Amino acid sequence: MAITSNNNEIGGKITRALNAGSGVDIHDLAKTLAESEMLTTINTVTAKKEASSVSVSGFGVLKASVSAVSNSFTALKDRDQLLTKGVSSQNSDRVEAVFSSEASARAGTTKFKVNALARAETNLLKRFTGSGTDTEEFTSLTQQLNSGSTINYSITVGGTTTALNNTVDTPQGLIDAVNAVTSTTGVRARALTTQASGSAFSILLEGKTGLANAFAFSGHQTANTANQISLVHERYAADLDVDVNNVENVKRSTNSPSDLIDGVQLTFKVQTETTTNIVVTENTAGLEAKLNTMIDSYNSFIQLADYLTGEKIEGDETAGSLSGEKATVQMIEQKLRDSVRITSSTPSNGFSTLASIGIDSAVGGKISLNKTRYAAALKSNFTDIRTMLTADTNDQIAADSRVKGLAQDVINLLETVVADTGLIKTQEDAVAAEVLRYEERLLQLEERMEGIKARYLKQFAAMESLVQKSKNTGEYLTGQFKAMENMYSNK
Numbered sequence: 487m488a489i490t491s492n493n494n495e496i497g498g499k500i501t502r503a504l505n506a507g508s509g510v511d512i513h514d515l516a517k518t519l520a521e522s523e524m525l526t527t528i529n530t531v532t533a534k535k536e537a538s539s540v541s542v543s544g545f546g547v548l549k550a551s552v553s554a555v556s557n558s559f560t561a562l563k564d565r566d567q568l569l570t571k572g573v574s575s576q577n578s579d580r581v582e583a584v585f586s587s588e589a590s591a592r593a594g595t596t597k598f599k600v601n602a603l604a605r606a607e608t609n610l611l612k613r614f615t616g617s618g619t620d621t622e623e624f625t626s627l628t629q630q631l632n633s634g635s636t637i638n639y640s641i642t643v644g645g646t647t648t649a650l651n652n653t654v655d656t657p658q659g660l661i662d663a664v665n666a667v668t669s670t671t672g673v674r675a676r677a678l679t680t681q682a683s684g685s686a687f688s689i690l691l692e693g694k695t696g697l698a699n700a701f702a703f704s705g706h707q708t709a710n711t712a713n714q715i716s717l718v719h720e721r722y723a724a725d726l727d728v729d730v731n732n733v734e735n736v737k738r739s740t741n742s743p744s745d746l747i748d749g750v751q752l753t754f755k756v757q758t759e760t761t762t763n764i765v766v767t768e769n770t771a772g773l774e775a776k777l778n779t780m781i782d783s784y785n786s787f788i789q790l791a792d793y794l795t796g797e798k799i800e801g802d803e804t805a806g807s808l809s810g811e812k813a814t815v816q817m818i819e820q821k822l823r824d825s826v827r828i829t830s831s832t833p834s835n836g837f838s839t840l841a842s843i844g845i846d847s848a849v850g851g852k853i854s855l856n857k858t859r860y861a862a863a864l865k866s867n868f869t870d871i872r873t874m875l876t877a878d879t880n881d882q883i884a885a886d887s888r889v890k891g892l893a894q895d896v897i898n899l900l901e902t903v904v905a906d907t908g909l910i911k912t913q914e915d916a917v918a919a920e921v922l923r924y925e926e927r928l929l930q931l932e933e934r935m936e937g938i939k940a941r942y943l944k945q946f947a948a949m950e951s952l953v954q955k956s957k958n959t960g961e962y963l964t965g966q967f968k969a970m971e972n973m974y975s976n977k
Contacts, residue, residue: 513943544794544807545914548818549904551787555822556900558780563893564880565589568773568872573750576763582753583764591749593768597731597761600754604695604726604741609703610678610718611660611689621716623686627658627677632714639663639705639715641671644698650705657689660715664691672699688718696739697725726754732761770864773871777855781845784826785852791819818903819851825899826853830892834873837863840892843871 561567571591575583581598585591612621613631631637632655639650639660648670651663657677664675671693678690693701700723706715725737730746738746742753747764794808795815808815826845829838837843844860845853863871872878877891890898903909 544811548787548790548794548808548815549911549914551783551790552818552822552900552904554783555780555787555825556897556904558776558783559825559893559896559900561776562773562780562875563891563897565872565876565878566880568770568776568875569868570769570772572767572769574765574767576765580754580756580758581762581764582755583747584751585749586744586751587749589749591747591766593766595766596747596764598746598752598754598764599729599732599761600756600758601727601729601735602724603754603757604739605721605724606695607693607700607723608720609691610720611691611703611706612716612718614714614716621718623680623688624657625685627661628656631655631657631660637705637715639703641667641673642702642704643671643673643693643700647704657687661689671701673701693723694739695723695726695741697723698739699723728754729761768868770868774855774860777845777860781853781855784822787822788819788851791815814909818909821899821903821909823851825896828892828895828899830874831895832873832877832891834870835867837870837874842874 566589571585571588571593573583573585573591575581580600613624613629614620615622636652637654638652639654640647641650641664642648648667650667651659654660654663661675661677664671664673668674673691673693675689675691677687679687691701691703693699703717706717725739726741726743727735727737728746729735736746741755742751744751746752747766750764750766752764794806795812796806796809826840839845840853843863844856844858846856846859848854869878873891875891875893877894879891905911
């Protein structure tokens with residue numbers, strides 16, 4: 487409660503009331519005198535309460551600013567978020583390139599010339615007609631083979647022979663027997679239809695690409711016997727043959743190797759007489775953008791701290807709202823200054839602080855990015871910078887016992903400021919408690935003022951009673967005198 491009446495107003499009310507004689511408004515007079523006694527104390531306590539309330543609001547603004555700085559370091563703590571990479575093929579119709587592990591890929595250009603593609607061994611199984619070496623397609627998946635006799639079929643890969651089910655006596659049975667051991671041999675079988683009606687087909691046997699996966703099928707006949715299996719060789723296995731950077735020849739069993747460029751899966755599609763360039767690029771703009779965000783949030787805090795602890799500006803309740811809390815604000819400000827000077831828990835090859843990658847202190851405590859020094863640091867080794875900032879890991883948490891990297895180190899430091907048990911919350915709670923105490927004090931003062939008012943009212947009521955009695959006595963005597971005067975004047 488604030489009392490705004492000044493002493494001149496109060497004096498005027500008293501004078502007017504006393505001049506009224508028996509018409510005095512004793513309630514207004516008692517209120518005026520009570521306010522006169524309590525005015526200074528009430529206004530002092532009210533001012534203190536309002537100042538503390540403003541401080542609570544100021545701490546809220548300050549906490550939000552520190553949290554913004556902490557969040558900017560959160561964007562710097564995960565390895566994969568600092569660097570974006572790209573991979574492209576000069577001609578994707580010849581060679582396709584995608585990341586298998588972006589994190590392990592390094593920037594650079596690699597040239598490839600494909601001398602030969604990897605091929606899989608393929609064979610066709612048909613049946614003898616019974617006339618010499620003539621063969622024809624099967625007419626049914628259930629057509630009987632070998633006149634019902636058992637033939638021991640097998641597949642040999644790399645010197646290892648795997649026997650098939652020796653009870654096979656139909657094309658479908660043979661297909662199923664081959665596929666039953668695919669995990670061992672790498673060979674698959676399927677019906678290959680040669681007519682639109684589906685009434686004529688061969689059995690296609692296909693292995694994996696590469697010379698190491700060449701296979702031999704045993705158990706077929708060579709001629710003359712009807713409904714016996716005949717093998718027709720279609721294609722021999724071969725390795726991928728590639729020249730790398732015009733200086734090295736490599737061979738692989740697959741057309742999609744993942745070990746020719748770190749972190750990149752290649753798919754070779756055609757044999758070529760010319761080279762195809764595969765380019766891996768690194769984009770460090772993401773790191774610079776995150777550093778600039780951090781710098782902006784930090785400088786905003788420095789500016790805000792000065793604003794909150796500065797002189798009050800008329801009409802601006804925020805300005806100077808923490809002018810009475812300078813010591814606390816200075817402690818918080820020191821924590822922030824320490825955060826940008828901290829030494830990483832994972833220093834790497836000359837990089838250990840923000841200053842080592844080009845973060846400079848500027849006038850007034852603010853910081854800035856020295857583009858020349860930053861570019862030189864990037865050119866030196868980006869991986870070392872990433873290790874210094876992130877410990878070369880992702881998804882860090884404060885509770886993790888492993889070293890964290892500078893970004894998480896700073897987050898942990900700032901947590902002592904913004905946590906529920908941190909410096910700001912502790913002081914904020916203390917000031918809020920002050921507000922409650924001032925509110926209680928104002929209630930007590932109001933009760934006291936009401937007591938003073940009641941005392942004055944009692945006194946004035948007694949005085950009013952005496953005045954009224956005196957007035958009544960005067961009126962009585964005046965009446966008696968007039969009566970006597972009239973009596974004597976009539977004689």
